[in-house]
Amino acid sequence: MALRSGRIVQAMAQSWPEAQRFLRQYGTISGGQPKYAVTCPGQGSSGGGLLAPFKKFQHHFQQLLEAVDEQLQENFSKHLIDHGAHEEWMGRTSNSQPAILTTTYVIHEILRKEYGIDLSQHAAIKYMLGHSLGQYTAMALTGVIDLAPAVSLVRKRGLLMERIAESRDYDLIAVLFRSSAYDEVLLACQKANVLANINSYDQLVLSGTRAHIDETIRAINSPKKKILKKVSLAQKVPFHNEVLRPIEAELGSFAPVPREGSKPIIANLTGSVETRDILSSSIQSISRPVRWTESVEYALQHDATSFINLGPDTVLQNINTKFTPNNVSISDPYAMDQFARSFSSSTDGA
Template sequence: MNNSIFIFPGQGSQKIGMGKDFYDNSSLAKEMIEKASQRVGFDFTSLLFEENDRLEQTEYTQPAILLVSLIAHRLFNEVCKVTPKAALGHSLGEFSALSAAGALNYLDAVELVHQRGLLMKHACESINAGMMALLGLDDATVEAIAAKEQELGKKVWAANYNGDGQIVLAGNKDDLASLEPLFKEAGAKKAVLLPMSVASHCPLLSAAQPSLEGYLEQWLTESFTTPVISNVTSNAYQTKTEAKALLSQQLISPVKYKQSILAVESSVDCFIEFGGSVLKGLNKRITQKPTYSITDMKSLEEVLALF
C-alpha cells in the first residue's frame, strides 16, 4: 500500500458535524481548529458542529472542508510517514493537496481559501450565476451542445468532469435552465440546477483571478515534498511558479478529476481520501483501484492498519 495517492474533497462534501470526532478525541485536532479560528476571526467549532446556514456559503465552506481534510491528513501523518506518489484534490481540494504536500502552511491555506471563496462570491454577485448537474451523457455530447449554445450567446461551460456520464456545468442560471430540454432530448437521465449562487470553474470568475494570484504569491512556497496533480491539466507539478499559474487558471477552467484519476491509476495501489468520502464514491465509477476514506478516528485506525 506504499504506492498511494492522497486525494482531497472539494465543495459539496460539507456537512454539519464533520471533524467532530477528531476534535473530541485528539488534542492536535483541537489545537488546529483553535488556531484556524484565531487566524480568520470566526469560530470553526460553531461553523462545523452547530446547525447553521453559513456552512453552505462558499467563503465558509471552503476553509471548513480544507481544515477537516488537513486534520485528517495530519493525524495520519503523525503515525504513518508514508510519502505518496502524488497529491490530488477536487477543485478546492487542490489547495488541501498543496498544503499536505508542504507547499502551503495550513493556516495560510485556511485564510487563502476563505479569501478565494469571497473573491468567487463577489465575482458572481450581479451575474445570476449557477451550476447544473448532468447524468447520463458522454463528455463529447455535452461539449457539443454547450459549444453550439455558446455560439448563440449562451453563457454555459463544462465545469467538473466527475466520472463517465457525470458532468457539472457552470454559467448563467437562466441559460443553464434553458438547456435542460436539449440535454434531456440528447438522452440525459438528469439535468438539475444546483442550489448554488457561484459559477465555479468557468470564465465568469475571471474577475477574481488577479486578487487570487496576489494571495498565491504571498503564501505559496517551494517546499514540495511530493508532486501535486493539476485540475487544469491532469499533470503533476512541483514548483511555486507552476502552482500559481495553474491555480489561477483553475478558477476559469473545468476540473478534470476523472482524467486525473485515469492518468495515474495504473501506477498506484490505492487512493486515500482525507476528510470526506465523496471522492471515494466518484472513484468507484472511474477506477478498479481501491479508495480508502478517513473521516473520523475509527476510519483513521482502519486505514493506518493497512500500512
C-alpha cells in the same frame, strides 16, 4: 497510452478479476505492494460540525484550530467542532471552503499523530490531487503553503466568488448520462461555456446562469434525450466558469510564496503533474474546468494502483470508484482506524 472514453467504466462494470487484468495491461496493478494517490475533496463535501466525530482526538489538533481562529480573526473552529445547525453558515462558500480545507488537514493530522502515518511523506504515496478547493488542501498537506495562509487564501477565494455570484442568478448542476453519450454531451457543454467539472465518463457539473444551463440541457436532449438526470447542487456560485476570470489576478496578489512540495500534485488545470508552479495553476483553474477524469487516469497510468480519499464525506470515493475499485475513504474515526490497519500491513517495508 491514453484511455479512451468509457473503457475504464466498462472494465469496472465487469468482475474484479477482469478489472485486475485490464488494469495490469495498462501498468496500474503491479501485483506487489500498492502505490497510492491521495485525493482531497471540494465543496461537494459539506455539512455542519465536520470535526464533531473526531472530538476524542481534539488534543491532537487543538493547536491547529487555534491557529486557524487567529488567522481568520474569529471563532471559526466552533462551527467545525460543535454539533448544531450550521447549514446556513456552511451555505456561504467563504465559510465552506476554509472549513473543508481545515477539516481535511486535521483528519490527516490525527492519522499522523494517532497512527504514525504521514501520507505527505510516506514512500507508498506517489501523488496528491484535490478536486477544485481540494487542490489547495493538497498544497497545504505537501508543504507548498502552510495551513494558516492556505485558510486565508481560500477564505479570500470564497469572498471573491460570492461577490461575482451576487450579480446574477447562477446555478451549479450535476448531470448524469450514459457513457456512450460522453463525447457529445461534453462537446455541447464546452461550446455553451457551462462546463465546470469533468468528473467521470457519465457525470459532468455545469455552472453559469440558471437559464443558460437549462437552455443547454434542452438542446442536448433534443431530439433524443441524453441527459438522464440533473441535480441542483447546494452552492449557487459559478465555479470554474469564465465569469470568474476577473478575480484571478486579485487572488494571485493575495497568495503566499509557494515552496516545493513533498509529493507531486496532479493539477485540475491540465490533468497531469504540475512541474512548475502548482499555486499559480490553482488560481488559473478558478475560471476553467476541473479535469478530474484526466487526473485520475493520469495517476493510474503513472504507477498509482489505489486511491485514498482523505476528508469529510465520501463524494470522491463515489466518483473514483468508477475508475478503480481500489478506493478507500478516510472520512470518520472508524474508517480511519480500518484504513490505518490495512495500510500498515500492506506497506510494510515501503
